[in-house]
Amino acid sequence: MFSTKVNSLYTKLTMTEKKIADYLIINGGDVDGVTSYELAERLGIGQATVVRFSKKLGYRMFGEMIDDAKNSVGESSSEIQESDTASDILEKLGKRTCDIIQAIRQSNDAECFVRAAKLIDGAKNIVCYGYTTSNLFASYLSELLIEIGKGALCENNSILTKRRVFQLDPQRDVVVIVSKSGEKSEPVGIAEYARSRGVPVIAISNAxxxxxxxxxxxxxxxxxxxxxxxxxxxxxxxxxxxxxVETLAACVFQCNQKLYRRQYGNNIVAAFSERK
Incomplete structure (x- = not known):
């Protein structure tokens, strides 16, 4: 997981942070039990910088990062090679996917999901937006929310999305933006526009x-x-x-299970009726 986290943030690290990351990746097998003070001494940098780096990667404690770096030795073997069979790829992608999900679980504070879920639970209208491929996940979230009876919609056009945002009530509605990098001008522009109108914004984006x-x-x-x-x-x-996305939808459902379970059942019945 350590290598996975570093790869996702490497371009955003400072030169000193890259020095820490590179050292731990290369010497992961030789850092067992090292303290933040000892690592700082080895690298000739401040102890506070080392601790901040561990927090930046989403670790709650410095020791968690060291344990992860130690256990990440040999992760490069998960890279797909030309000689790999379908069975090899199944194994490697399975491990990589599990590592990514675990890293995300470790990086997120459950309270953030609670706050986001409460905003959506209390909203009459939810506008979802994602730029290019991220729109697939914004659309998926919208569909999950519609299934439990929420007034959600997803647009893939930034101009149309801003028109939707213009119609929202800041006291009752919310905008959810999915952007893997969080740097594209379109999603950032929509978030800033929503904030300027007082509409809460939930971002699903890089750590x-x-x-x-x-x-x-x-x-x-x-x-x-x-x-x-x-x-x-x-x-x-x-x-x-x-x-x-699914964790967020499940947390919304958890806000009022009785209501959402009933609305979900009604939507399923209605869908089958339409097919007939």
Missing amino acids: GKNPLVEASDVHLKVLEISDRSSPAASMGTDAGLVYV
Whole structure:
């Protein structure tokens, strides 16, 4: 998981942070039990910098990062090679997907999901938006919310989305934006527009700081692997997006199970009636 987290944030790390990351990846097998003071001494940097780095990667305690770095030795073996069979790929992608989901679980504070779920639970209208491929996940969230009776919709056009946002009630509605990087101008522009109108914004975006996070009220973290050297390099990351989207929908459902269970049942009955 350590390597997975580093890969997702590497381009956003400072030179000193990259120094820490590179050292731990190369020497992961030789850091068992090392303290933040000892690691700082080895690298010739401040102890506070080392601790901040562990927090930036989503670890609650410095020791968790060291344990993860130690256990991540040999993760490069999960890279897909030309000689790999379908069975090898199943095994490698399965492990990578599990590592990504676990890393996301570790990076997110459950309270953020509670806050986001309460905003959606109390909203009459929910506008979801995702830029390019992220729109698939925004659309999926919208469908999950519609199934339990929420007034959700998803647009893939930024202009149409802003028109939808213009019609929202700041006291009763909410905007959810999915953006893997959190840096594209379209989703950031929609978030800033919503905030200017007083409409709460929930961002589902990369774990590091980015413009979208700064323009949102709640941030649910995912991982975006910046390595694009091959088609297989970032495979498995989308599973993390599905995990976060489904967790958010489940938390909304948990806000009022009796109501949402009943509305879900009514929607299923209506759907089958239409087919007949």
